[in-house]
Amino acid sequence: MRARDLMADFPTVTLDSSVIDAARMLADQDLPGLIVLGDDGTPFTILPGTQVLRLAVPAYCQDDPALARVVDEAHADAFLRALDGRTVREALPERPRELPVTDPDATVLELAALMARTRSPLVAVLDVQRRLIGAVTLQALLDQVLAA
Template sequence: MRARDLVAPFPAVSLDTPVLEAARLLADQDLPGLIVVDEHGRPSSILPGTQVLRLAVPGYCMDDPALARVVDEAHADRFLDALADRKVRAALPPEPRELPITGPQATALELAALMARTHSPLVAIVEDGRLLGAVTLQALLDRLVAS
């Protein structure tokens, strides 16, 4: 089984996409993350959904989880409002990391190793500089378990 057998069309966002729009895309399509593309449409990063949440959760709640319990429910349900003016570039790590990108010839084991090594729930599949789509952790596991 190769990446070309598992790849599916996948939405991409730019560095200047509003984070709230990215969050809606994640929620509306039940995605584990998003592919961030540069101005030429080439993948420049993978944005896991957890990074979107990290941007919205107040720092004091991440530093001390007990403080999250003292926020009343009405305000706790609205914490995503903090994303209103932020762009995707703010959710990306400051240091470049290995990108979970490979070609359509990658094997299932190569995909799994890349996901595990990069802590990414998806791998962008690129051929000749063009984004073909992505292989998600769910799609990979579904095929591996069914085999």
């Protein structure tokens, strides 16, 4: 089994896309993350859904989970509103991570190793011209591995 057999079309966003729109796409399509395209139209990074949450959840709640417990529900439900007007670029980690990309001939083990090493729930699959042709999700990979 190769990446070409597991890959599917996958939605993308750009660096200047709205984080709120990206969060809606994650939720509406039940995605583990998004492929972010750079200014040249090639994959720039993978934006896991958890990174969107890191931007939305106040730092004091991330640093001290006990503080999150004392925030009342009315205010807790509003935390995603903090994303309004912010871009995907702002949701990315300060230090760039290894870009989880591969070619269509990658094996299941190569895909699994890449996902594990990069801590990414998806891998972008590129053709020889380095254009995005699809993605392999953690779910598709696990479904294949567990079915064997």
